[in-house]
Amino acid sequence: MNTIKVVEFLNNSNLLSSxxxxxxxxxxxxxxxxxxSLILDxxxxxxxxxxxxxxxxxxxxxxxxxxxxxxxxxxxKIIGLSEDDMDNLILTVQNxxxxxxxxxxxxxxxxxxxxxxxx
Amino acid sequence: MNFNITPESIESITQIKSDLINxxxxxxxxxxxxxxPFVVVYLDQLxxxxxxxxxxxxxxxxxxxHKYLHQIGxxxxxxxxPKYSAYNEDMMxxxxxxxxxxxxxxxxxxxxxxxxxxxxxxxxxNEQKKKIVSNLWEIIQNSITHSESSKGISxxxxxxxxxxxxxxxxxxxxxxxxxxxxxSKLGLKKSEYIKWSMGKGHSTQNKANAGMGLFFLRNFIxxxxxxxxxxxxxxxxxxxxxxxxxxxxxxxxxxxxLINLRINY
Numbered sequence: 001m002n003t004i005k006v007v008e009f010l011n012n013s014n015l016l017s018s019x020x021x022x023x024x025x026x027x028x029x030x031x032x033x034x035x036x037s038l039i040l041d042x043x044x045x046x047x048x049x050x051x052x053x054x055x056x057x058x059x060x061x062x063x064x065x066x067x068x069x070x071x072x073x074x075x076x077k078i079i080g081l082s083e084d085d086m087d088n089l090i091l092t093v094q095n096x097x098x099x100x101x102x103x104x105x106x107x108x109x110x111x112x113x114x115x116x117x118x119x
Numbered sequence: 120m121n122f123n124i125t126p127e128s129i130e131s132i133t134q135i136k137s138d139l140i141n142x143x144x145x146x147x148x149x150x151x152x153x154x155x156p157f158v159v160v161y162l163d164q165l166x167x168x169x170x171x172x173x174x175x176x177x178x179x180x181x182x183x184x185h186k187y188l189h190q191i192g193x194x195x196x197x198x199x200x201p202k203y204s205a206y207n208e209d210m211m212x213x214x215x216x217x218x219x220x221x222x223x224x225x226x227x228x229x230x231x232x233x234x235x236x237x238x239x240x241x242x243x244x245n246e247q248k249k250k251i252v253s254n255l256w257e258i259i260q261n262s263i264t265h266s267e268s269s270k271g272i273s274x275x276x277x278x279x280x281x282x283x284x285x286x287x288x289x290x291x292x293x294x295x296x297x298x299x300x301x302x303s304k305l306g307l308k309k310s311e312y313i314k315w316s317m318g319k320g321h322s323t324q325n326k327a328n329a330g331m332g333l334f335f336l337r338n339f340i341x342x343x344x345x346x347x348x349x350x351x352x353x354x355x356x357x358x359x360x361x362x363x364x365x366x367x368x369x370x371x372x373x374x375x376x377l378i379n380l381r382i383n384y
Contacts, residue, residue: 014229016256017221047252050331051260058328082246092331095320099327109325110305 001077002031003039013046021055028060032075042080053089058096067101069093124157124348124379126355126367132161133371139165142175145197149180156212156275157379159191160290163214163273164375166195167292191275210278212236212287217259218271224263228256231274236285239278240384247343247384254339257332258289258378265323266293266376284345284383292375295352299323310366313349313356346381 004027007013010020031038042048057072066072072093081089102112139146151158166172176197179185186203188196192214212235217227232252240248262272268291276287297312303323307315315321317337322330340347348357355367357379 014225014252016228016253016260017225019221047249047256049253049256049260050335051257054328054331062327082249084246084250088331088335091319091334092328095331096328099320103327110303113305113321 001037001039002035003041004028004031005041005043006080007042007044013044015042015045015048015052017049018051018055021052025056025059028056028076029063032064037075037077039077039079042078042085045080048081048085048088050088050092053092054096057089058092061093061096062100065100065104067097069097072097124155124350125360126369129350129355129369129373129377130371132158133373135162136165136374139171139175139177144174145176145178147178147180148184151184152181154184154187155288156191156277156286157288157290157377159188159193159214159275160273160288161377162188162195163193163216163275164270164290164292167216167270167273210239210280212274212276212278212285214273214275216271216273218263218269221260221263224259225256228252228259239280239285244384250339251382254336255287257336261332262289262291262293262376265299266291266295267299268293268375284381287380287382289378289380290375295374295376296349297352297354310354310368313351313354314364314366317349317356340380340382343383345383348379349376350379351376 004024006015006024009027010024012020015021028038028040057076060066060076061072064075069090078086078089099109099112103109166177172195177195178197179188182201182203185196185198185201187206189200190206190208191211215231217224229252232255236251237248259272259274270292272289272291274287274289276285278285296316300307300312300316300323305315317333319334320330321334324330337347346358348355348359350356350369350373352373353369355369357364359365359367
């Protein structure tokens with residue numbers, strides 16, 4: 001299985017901007033076009049933002065039309081994240097799957113917020 | 120004039136803007152005895168208006184306030200800075216202004232946190248430091264991306280070492296959160312806009328992978344037992360008069376978005 005060492009690939013331990021996330025996302029797609037799965041290794045990272053998670057993992061959910069986190073983790077094994085950041089990643093994944101499922105059923109975003117999301 | 124951050128003090132600083140606009144030449148900043156970082160960032164953004172900066176001489180009457188504004192980094196002050204040494208400059212998180220591309224802002228933000236915040240925080244709080252970086256970056260990036268302002272964002276704050284917390288104020292002179300959401304036609308009630316923006320997955324962008332930034336920030340502050348306030352357009356959301364989160368409707372319109380945080384360490 002191919003492994004992307006994220007910090008090494010981006011040459012940066014702060015995983016914040018969507019610009020960097022887009023570079024990683026393209027690399028992930030490249031690997032997944034040639035193989036069924038990959039390992040995303042976050043070892044040695046310093047910090048990670050929600051926009052970075054959205055532009056990598058969230059974007060992959062949309063691209064591959066994944067409808068469960070199990071399906072995501074079957075093709076992308078994630079290692080090296082702290083417990084807190086892994087929790088945030090799972091929340092990000094759940095959010096993207098939930099909204100993507102409804103959007104792909106033809107619902108618009110206003111209806112999704114009105115009918116399903118509370119705060 | 121009360122300059123703790125309350126709906127009344129926010130209404131007071133909007134009055135400063137009206138006074139400055141109507142002012143002919145010299146503005147004597149005379150109504151206050153105590154200034155907090157949220158006032159500094161508000162003034163800084165006001166004076167990023169070239170016409171105002173060129174035509175108005177901003178002169179604090181109280182020498183302590185003049186000294187404080189000078190020390191914290193205000194460049195719009197008029198007159199010589201008085202000699203006054205009551206303030207410990209090491210505990211100030213000095214005024215910063217961020218604008219530019221996402222990559223430039225990331226570099227500026229990381230440098231600022233390393234120099235101005237990490238230098239005071241206890242060394243062993245590594246996990247907290249990671250969270251501080253991602254959450255502060257989220258506020259700055261959100262502001263630059265969504266505010267539709269060309270004036271960037273102004274930030275400053277203060278450490279309170281005996282109480283083991285620091286406060287930060289962020290202000291942009293942009294469209295404001297309620298106005299931005301109103302444009303999305305979500306049909307929310309007045310007073311619900313800011314609270315809505317902090318919900319899980321809530322975003323004005325019409326895509327699935329968005330809307331987690333402010334939700335994570337709110338969670339971070341709750342876990343930290345900290346404190347936050349978001350003031351934008353007609354809404355004042357967050358901890359008001361030390362109570363739980365609530366929204367107050369302001370009597371006067373507040374331009375842009377002010378975020379005030381207290382983070383324990």
